[in-house]
Amino acid sequence: MRKPIIVGNWKMNKTPKEAENFMVEMEAYLNGKEAADYGIGAPFVDLDVCVRNAKHLIVAAENCHFENSGAYTGEVSVPMLKEVGVTYCIVGHSERRQMFAETDETVNKKLKKLFECGITPIMCCGESLEVFEANKTEEWVRGQIRGGLDGLTAEQVASMVIAYEPIWAIGTGKSANKDIAEETCAIVRDEVRNMFGKETADKVRVQYGGSVKPENIKDYMAEEDIDGALIGGASLKVDSFKAIIDATK
């Protein structure tokens, strides 16, 4: 019922020229592949060249500010992203929460601004190793969902994407096994159900993220509550991103 969505997250990688090369190669390859929605999250300076070369790939920003404009040196607003032609935006990635003071409150403000401007958010959530080892993942993730989605409408939430990314599995090569990933993605969906009802919970797409690679993507995708993946390292090279797409056909 839910179309899977596989999105690469380049993080702080690729110059515009490198981004262009990736897009040209991937687009030629993607022709006719429609088993899932495929996309990439790119640094701000790469977005324009990505959008201009995208025929099949969704182009997502990796962050945004929640105000339209103003004295926020170094920030990028949602109307700016809109004009460039971006259609999705990653919000609340754990790296931004940990290193750039992102909170549930700023995530919530960003989601509202994105919806106001017609851009689809990919909201990230996920616990630290400490929280995981203390068996507090459920409480933690439910809190992030409640805080992040506060005040949104059921329709908005049904249309967005939520990525569950345990921090201890990001960039570490240590992926959460499929049972842990499924259990927490089901918790994410259950919290959406509590807040917005069954229909919304049935529609919202929930991704798993954290050391997803060509060798393990299939296991995650076979799980009931996992509707795709947010992929860092393995999305940087055309060959491994292609292998991931091949594995999901």
Ligand code: PGA
């Ligand atoms: P990774 O990153 O696939 O390199 O673990 C995932 C992410 O941070 O989105």
